[in-house]
Amino acid sequence: PIRGVIFDLDGVLTDTAEYHYRSWQRLADEEELPFDRDANEALRGVSRRESLMLIVGDRTYSEAQLHEMMERKNGYYVELIQTVSPHDLLPGALTLLEELRQAGIKTAIGSASKNARPVVEKLGIADQVDAIADGYSVEHPKPAPDLFLFAAQELGLDPGECVVFEDAAAGVEAALAAGMWAVGLGPEERVGAAHVVLPSLADMHWSAVQERVQQ
Ligand code: B16
Numbered sequence: 001p002i003r004g005v006i007f008d009l010d011g012v013l014t015d016t017a018e019y020h021y022r023s024w025q026r027l028a029d030e031e032e033l034p035f036d037r038d039a040n041e042a043l044r045g046v047s048r049r050e051s052l053m054l055i056v057g058d059r060t061y062s063e064a065q066l067h068e069m070m071e072r073k074n075g076y077y078v079e080l081i082q083t084v085s086p087h088d089l090l091p092g093a094l095t096l097l098e099e100l101r102q103a104g105i106k107t108a109i110g111s112a113s114k115n116a117r118p119v120v121e122k123l124g125i126a127d128q129v130d131a132i133a134d135g136y137s138v139e140h141p142k143p144a145p146d147l148f149l150f151a152a153q154e155l156g157l158d159p160g161e162c163v164v165f166e167d168a169a170a171g172v173e174a175a176l177a178a179g180m181w182a183v184g185l186g187p188e189e190r191v192g193a194a195h196v197v198l199p200s201l202a203d204m205h206w207s208a209v210q211e212r213v214q215q
């Protein structure tokens with residue numbers, strides 16, 4: 001049976017993607033690197049370092065310069081997330097968290113972000129989840145299964161007892177590699193590899209998802 005649900009954060013429970021985008025755009029402009037909203041699509045759910053590598057392309061930088069740029073972008077991002085509040089929870093998120101609690105299902109956050117904790121606190125859901133796995137929890141980022149396996153371990157559950165909600169291709173891949181059930185949020189082209197694909201958390205019910213992930 002399903003005993004736990006692991007939520008990706010950015011793109012699933014809230015939309016901090018816009019803040020990541022603006023921070024990367026500011027850095028790219030300063031560095032005179034080509035970047036725009038379209039190019040940003042490729043960064044969805046991708047780690048900070050991997051995102052920077054995609055932006056710099058074949059331009060060469062020293063490790064110290066790369067490090068400085070990651071810090072600079074993060075400074076812009078941290079500034080932007082100061083105003084995050086419970087209003088920034090995506091439609092359906094709070095209802096689902098409540099529904100899961102009622103059903104006795106454990107919940108965790110499984111986010112690649114090193115800023116996941118402050119964001120979860122500002123969203124006001126820190127007390128509504130049983131564990132938080134973030135960018136500090138494991139060494140290998142998604143699509144490696146490590147982060148979700150860590151989250152399951154924190155919940156005291158086997159991978160097969162967990163469902164992951166993800167909006168990114170790399171995240172769906174990580175969930176499948178972990179041997180978990182995957183619910184993809186967004187277009188087929190992006191999350192079609194998941195067991196269940198939904199447009200968003202809005203108007204979904206746990207009972208309907210549960211039926212589709214249990215044989
Ligand atoms: P940070 P998620 C991911 O969060 C974001 O989608 C991605 O854009 C970001 O680069 C990554 O976290 C790392 O974030 O720079 O704050 O450590 O989708 O896994 O919740």
Ligand code: MG
Nearest residue numbers: 008010011045
């Ligand atoms: Mg995401």
